[in-house]
Amino acid sequence: MDLGLKGKVALVTGAGSQIGFGKQIALLLAKEGCDAVAVTDINLDDAKLTMEEIKKIGKKSIAVKADITNPADVAILIKKVVDEYKRIDVLCNVAGGIASRVPYDQGKPEDWDKDIRLNLYSIMLTCQSVLPNMREKKAGAIVNIGSGSTRMYSHGTGNTYAISKAGVDTFTKQLAFNEAKNGIRCNCVAPGPAPTNFIPGPDKQAMVNMLAKTIPMGRGATQTDIANATIFFASDLSSYVTGAVLHVSGGSVLD
Numbered sequence: 001m002d003l004g005l006k007g008k009v010a011l012v013t014g015a016g017s018q019i020g021f022g023k024q025i026a027l028l029l030a031k032e033g034c035d036a037v038a039v040t041d042i043n044l045d046d047a048k049l050t051m052e053e054i055k056k057i058g059k060k061s062i063a064v065k066a067d068i069t070n071p072a073d074v075a076i077l078i079k080k081v082v083d084e085y086k087r088i089d090v091l092c093n094v095a096g097g098i099a100s101r102v103p104y105d106q107g108k109p110e111d112w113d114k115d116i117r118l119n120l121y122s123i124m125l126t127c128q129s130v131l132p133n134m135r136e137k138k139a140g141a142i143v144n145i146g147s148g149s150t151r152m153y154s155h156g157t158g159n160t161y162a163i164s165k166a167g168v169d170t171f172t173k174q175l176a177f178n179e180a181k182n183g184i185r186c187n188c189v190a191p192g193p194a195p196t197n198f199i200p201g202p203d204k205q206a207m208v209n210m211l212a213k214t215i216p217m218g219r220g221a222t223q224t225d226i227a228n229a230t231i232f233f234a235s236d237l238s239s240y241v242t243g244a245v246l247h248v249s250g251g252s253v254l255d
């Protein structure tokens, strides 16, 4: 099936982790037709590994180091990608994680700030920088990675993490509403637990299996589950969908 990705340029944040969602999303975008997939991460060596795999698929790629909580880094990142490829058609905001596990009744604003900066401000920053290019073309697809923690009891995640990801849901809808007239769609994929570096400890699959005991489908998510849902929103398959939050979590969120 032609997903309408041929000739398109994508940017994926958080694509360094070799067992993370970002890498899987970047590779699937390349396989499904994108002409170029730029990858970024705070860890450049890891991002370069993903870049090499994209090139092996026969697609163009660059790896750029950026701390997505830093406005200057984000501005330079977007400029580099636009200078290289002249356009960004697809932006996947994947980088994120739990920055503070301090409960809200014990934490200080500085603790809360860490989660909000990493998961919410980062996405606002990348979107702010990418929008001029997308508006110029009157086209673009933005996919934000949210979290099932916004609708489930904690699954070991922190309170402020869940709150920051709820902000991602609302930001997705605000952006979708405001940019629809400019041909830009924005949607959110909210994963259930998956064995990435997000999961602490050496045996990530064992930890996910334990968490999955309360999941109706009886298993955790895979990186492929999340990449498939992301490709749906990144591609023309979802050309009439914007402002949606899709829970990819085995039936654990009835939403």
Ligand SMILES: NC(=O)c1ccc[n+]([C@@H]2O[C@H](COP(=O)([O-])OP(=O)(O)OC[C@H]3O[C@@H](n4cnc5c(N)ncnc54)[C@H](O)[C@@H]3O)[C@@H](O)[C@H]2O)c1
Residues within 6 Å of the ligand: 013, 014, 015, 016, 017, 018, 019, 020, 021, 022, 040, 041, 042, 043, 046, 066, 067, 068, 069, 094, 095, 096, 097, 098, 118, 145, 146, 147, 148, 149, 190, 191, 192, 193, 194, 195, 196, 197, 198, 199
């Ligand atoms: N794995 C899960 O169970 C799960 C569940 C729900 C949501 N999520 C979300 O999925 C997204 C991807 O995480 P993952 O599961 O692939 O985890 P991961 O830890 O494997 O990958 C996250 C990547 O983000 C990068 N990163 C972290 N902080 C950064 C920063 N300041 N600047 C740039 N890059 C940074 C890391 O270096 C890493 O490569 C995150 O937003 C996470 O909150 C994960």
